[in-house]
Amino acid sequence: MAEGAVQSKYILRIKDRFEEIFVFVALLLLIAIFSIMADNFLSTSTLFSILSQLPALTVITIGMTLVLIGGGIDLSVGSVAALSGAILGFCASSLEIPLLFAGILAITGACLAGLVNGILGSYLKLPVFIVTLGMLEASRGVAYLVSDSQTVYIGPSVQVLALPISGLGLSLSFLISISLVLLAHLVITRTTFGRYLIAIGTNEQAARISGIRPEPILASALIVSGLLAGLGGVMNTAYLGASDPNAGIGLELSAIAAAVIGGTSLMGGRGSILGAFLGVLIICVLQNGLAQLGVSEPFKRLMTGLVIILAVLIDRWRR
Amino acid sequence: MTESFSIKGIHKSFAVKVLDGVSFDIDRGSIHGLVGENGAGKTTLIRILSGLLQADAGMIELSGARFSPQSRREAIDEGIALVSQELSLIETLSISENILINSLPSKFYRIDKRQTLEQARLFLEAVGLGHLDDREKLSSLTLADKQLIEFAKALATESEYQRLLILDEPTSALSPIKIDHMHEILKKKAQNGLGILYVSHDLEAVIKICDQITVLRDGKIALSQKNKPLTEDQLVSVMSGSDSRVRTKRPPRKIGASVLEIKGLSSDVFPNPISLELNQGEILGVAGLGGSGRSELLHTIFGLEKRISGQALLKRNDRDISIENADGAVTAGMALIPEDRKQQGIFAGQPLTTNTLISGLVRSESLFDWILPSEEQKRTRGLLQKLMVKYQGALQKIDELSGGNQQKMLVARWLNAKASVWLLDEPTRGVDVASKSAIHDKLEELTDKGDSMIVASSDLDELMRISDRILVLSKKRLVSVLSPDRWSKHKILEATFNLNHLTEDSPMEVKNSG
Numbered sequence: 001m002a003e004g005a006v007q008s009k010y011i012l013r014i015k016d017r018f019e020e021i022f023v024f025v026a027l028l029l030l031i032a033i034f035s036i037m038a039d040n041f042l043s044t045s046t047l048f049s050i051l052s053q054l055p056a057l058t059v060i061t062i063g064m065t066l067v068l069i070g071g072g073i074d075l076s077v078g079s080v081a082a083l084s085g086a087i088l089g090f091c092a093s094s095l096e097i098p099l100l101f102a103g104i105l106a107i108t109g110a111c112l113a114g115l116v117n118g119i120l121g122s123y124l125k126l127p128v129f130i131v132t133l134g135m136l137e138a139s140r141g142v143a144y145l146v147s148d149s150q151t152v153y154i155g156p157s158v159q160v161l162a163l164p165i166s167g168l169g170l171s172l173s174f175l176i177s178i179s180l181v182l183l184a185h186l187v188i189t190r191t192t193f194g195r196y197l198i199a200i201g202t203n204e205q206a207a208r209i210s211g212i213r214p215e216p217i218l219a220s221a222l223i224v225s226g227l228l229a230g231l232g233g234v235m236n237t238a239y240l241g242a243s244d245p246n247a248g249i250g251l252e253l254s255a256i257a258a259a260v261i262g263g264t265s266l267m268g269g270r271g272s273i274l275g276a277f278l279g280v281l282i283i284c285v286l287q288n289g290l291a292q293l294g295v296s297e298p299f300k301r302l303m304t305g306l307v308i309i310l311a312v313l314i315d316r317w318r319r
Numbered sequence: 320m321t322e323s324f325s326i327k328g329i330h331k332s333f334a335v336k337v338l339d340g341v342s343f344d345i346d347r348g349s350i351h352g353l354v355g356e357n358g359a360g361k362t363t364l365i366r367i368l369s370g371l372l373q374a375d376a377g378m379i380e381l382s383g384a385r386f387s388p389q390s391r392r393e394a395i396d397e398g399i400a401l402v403s404q405e406l407s408l409i410e411t412l413s414i415s416e417n418i419l420i421n422s423l424p425s426k427f428y429r430i431d432k433r434q435t436l437e438q439a440r441l442f443l444e445a446v447g448l449g450h451l452d453d454r455e456k457l458s459s460l461t462l463a464d465k466q467l468i469e470f471a472k473a474l475a476t477e478s479e480y481q482r483l484l485i486l487d488e489p490t491s492a493l494s495p496i497k498i499d500h501m502h503e504i505l506k507k508k509a510q511n512g513l514g515i516l517y518v519s520h521d522l523e524a525v526i527k528i529c530d531q532i533t534v535l536r537d538g539k540i541a542l543s544q545k546n547k548p549l550t551e552d553q554l555v556s557v558m559s560g561s562d563s564r565v566r567t568k569r570p571p572r573k574i575g576a577s578v579l580e581i582k583g584l585s586s587d588v589f590p591n592p593i594s595l596e597l598n599q600g601e602i603l604g605v606a607g608l609g610g611s612g613r614s615e616l617l618h619t620i621f622g623l624e625k626r627i628s629g630q631a632l633l634k635r636n637d638r639d640i641s642i643e644n645a646d647g648a649v650t651a652g653m654a655l656i657p658e659d660r661k662q663q664g665i666f667a668g669q670p671l672t673t674n675t676l677i678s679g680l681v682r683s684e685s686l687f688d689w690i691l692p693s694e695e696q697k698r699t700r701g702l703l704q705k706l707m708v709k710y711q712g713a714l715q716k717i718d719e720l721s722g723g724n725q726q727k728m729l730v731a732r733w734l735n736a737k738a739s740v741w742l743l744d745e746p747t748r749g750v751d752v753a754s755k756s757a758i759h760d761k762l763e764e765l766t767d768k769g770d771s772m773i774v775a776s777s778d779l780d781e782l783m784r785i786s787d788r789i790l791v792l793s794k795k796r797l798v799s800v801l802s803p804d805r806w807s808k809h810k811i812l813e814a815t816f817n818l819n820h821l822t823e824d825s826p827m828e829v830k831n832s833g
Contacts, residue, residue, distance in 0.1 A: 190692075192684045199677055202666040208623065209663055210732070211649025211681035269668060 019263035023278040034289035055173035060232040062184045063225030064255040065276040070221045071201035071268025072128040076135035077229040078251030084110040084233030086143040089152030089243025107230035114226015118219030147245040161238035173235045185273040201268030261311040329377035337363045339538040350515045352529030357777035359535040369401040370394030398482035402473045410457045415439030421476045442471040462492040485516045502528045522551045559808035575599030583629035586619040591796040604786030605775035612795035613775035617742045621655045654738030658745045670714045672699045679735035702731040723754025741772040793817040
């Protein structure tokens, strides 16, 4: 009897995490397929390639998932990441500010973009889709202005973030992004803030009647999204060793795709940070695998698109 | 013998029986009035006649031909026009396009603008809106004008086939002169051989213009006869049922000091300032017809609507807390169970834990307080058991529960938030009988412990069963306050229909007379 109860509890827990488990199995399948089809897929070079691309998309996807759970969307993350990179480049090379402070300034700039999104989209109740679409253009413009539309070379000093730590084989960027995944997962599943965000995304009116003030919660999600986009921009700059104002074009779509593959609903109220991280892995594996198979760019994009649609279809069919 | 439109043995049930064998005839060439209190089944009957809803049993018969429309389209084809209570105008189209929407004049596959204007003008003049400029935006018109345009639209869709015109509360926003004008048009239409079903809360108008009147009570015909000898008072008596029915007596509650004081409060949605006091351990009932402002009053008190004037003070240990917004209300210990459970109450798709505990988090935890899943589930189970909610597990989704159990969960949510002043809007609507009495018992238990409640309901039996006083609203205004020794269903209905405008206690200042 007691054993039965334990077992049903265990099954319940598995059922509870079905979303993530399903995505994880899909990821393993994908790796298996590429291993069979491409000779060199299972190699350290592939692993390093994936590990180096992973951090920026991961942190940006975390922010996107938070906003999506709250019932919003943040289309500006790609441009805000470029803005952050441009600020970093300008501060480090033209103003010669120490890198640490330049990085802080860059992320502060990105936070400000998120703050503007939050004030307009949450407090002034403008449609978040339009506000962040505007911010997508505006941030890109500012990034060009700050960088004078030039790629700014910073040098190896900034690359410490992206290079593997000796003896560990993992970069600081990677460690930060993994920690943030765990932190955000705990915030969503284990804190009052997470409950409020889910409640607002599910039914804003009911949340209000339950005593939650939606405005500050939604605004914070957008600010955090800006902050994480800024961090993503810094990581990307570190990876390249240079700040490129053209970086991150279309990144918002990859982030949305990763979140959706991981089981996050665009209607709000439902989403998983762990799932979104698995979504990021799927996208990175897919892109690297297809590249190794020598698939052309157009075909690569076609395949990625199909995988995203397939993910949503499976999700719908499951419900 | 006049040809008539016969309604035969219509039955319809949702969770409960709504229509129970309704039969009556609407003669062509006459105006037939349909009245009844809230929940008597009028709206359901209208929806069935106009094809928006299918009856469980029964049919409609005209000159020997029987039919039961399966869609609005089928009903239109049978010549049944409907002017519904909710406006069906399209704001982005012009006035004339709205009126002729069902048969827009066209030329070479394009809308003929001149024709449209000219034809629409006739109908506008017919309803007394000849002065309106077609370029005016619908959104800038008054509700009264929109209601008349809706009427013009029904006149425009009239055809040779037209047999029955159903009007659901067609005059609720109109001034007396415009009502008279509309009645003239209806009489003319009836003389031309149209059958008209006139559904209204305005008893005076019904008596004035209808040839026959049918009264629905609890889904059954309570009366259906020629109008002539009927008076408003008789209609109210028939609607309320025999007054000899004994009210269930409960021991009088121990009522304490004032806990909520509302002074001259008004808002965007409840524009007439209202003052009242709620005392500890008291249940204050709120009665009124649809549109009288019951929900609006509760939402205004709870701080959900933009205030125009006044304040709501919650009295706590000699300290008064002014309620400005919903989160303030919840933090101060107020609860609101809204009328629309799906849209405003539950978090669909979320587990029972989140649904049950959410307001408690607001009341007691700070933003980044840690939640332990096992603790959360234990707490949820405890709360749900207290209310005898039928469920399988604390992580079950709220959607899987029945309406009655969802409603009990909402009570549990506020128990967890330690609410002591409750605002409940239709707490038992659409709830099965067992859950209904369970909810009533719980409410009485809570007031015995010293909680206070304002309960708005369209169910007068419910109000008379649980209330210590009943406020009556009409047209977003407080019209009377009744105490148990003076109330009867008849009296309350009289007040909701606003028959004698000021009843008994002074209307604006509500104090507990007992």
